[in-house]
Amino acid sequence: MRALDDIDRKIIAAVQSDGRMTTHELAERVGLSPSPCARRLRLLEDAGVIKGYTAIIDQTKVGLPVSAFASIKLERQREEDLDRFAKAVALWPEVADCYLMTGQRDYLLRIVVKDLKAYEQFLKDKLTRLDGVASIETSFALGQVKRSEALPLR
Known part of the structure; x- marks a missing residue:
């Protein structure tokens, strides 16, 4: 390129x-x-600079007002453990964003759901059942101040 x-x-x-x-x-x-x-x-x-085109959807207006941010610590940070976690998360539609992190946590996830009960179900059915997860800390967004897909090119 x-x-x-x-x-x-x-x-x-x-x-x-x-x-x-x-x-x-x-x-x-x-x-x-x-x-x-x-x-x-x-x-x-x-060249892959422009990866695609998409509509930006108001998550509240489609019945998904809750954004939960889950910090995940794995039991081990071996490549196969990281890969297994990433592959599982990629299949879960509730996970809007997933980042491999530095620091005390291994991953940060933004999970979008309709309510707290749906988040609890997500935890029970998916996240806590995944092998190798040592701990999960969740914070809930009270409101969205800014969200942008636009990159600051200059």
């Missing part, structure tokens, strides 16, 4: 703010004609 230039950054910033705009609208916004703009966009997609 070649280094990103100013036009690439403009394209990325534009599609981060509105992934549904047409190629013509994108071209106007970044100061290119449509054909070169489409080619650059395709190169960014092919």
Whole structure:
């Protein structure tokens, strides 16, 4: 992948703010004609810089108002234990985000559910049944101050 230039950054910033705009609208916004703009966009997609396009859904309006943040400590941090945990978590739709962490905990998960009972069920049916989990500490979000998928490119 070649280094990103100013036009690439403009394209990325534009599609981060509105992934549904047409190629013509994108071209106007970044100061290119449509054909070169489409080619650059395709190169960014092919290189994996732009991984896909998605809608941002209001989790409360679809009946999933609770965000729980679970800090997970594993019994051991061997590669096979980390891989097993990551593969299991990848299959659970309630887990919106999962990060491998430094520090006292091994993973941080954002779990999205409809209520506390649903979180309890998630814990009992999935998280506590996974081999190798030593401890789980959960905090619940009271409100969302900021959420963004847009990266600060400059």
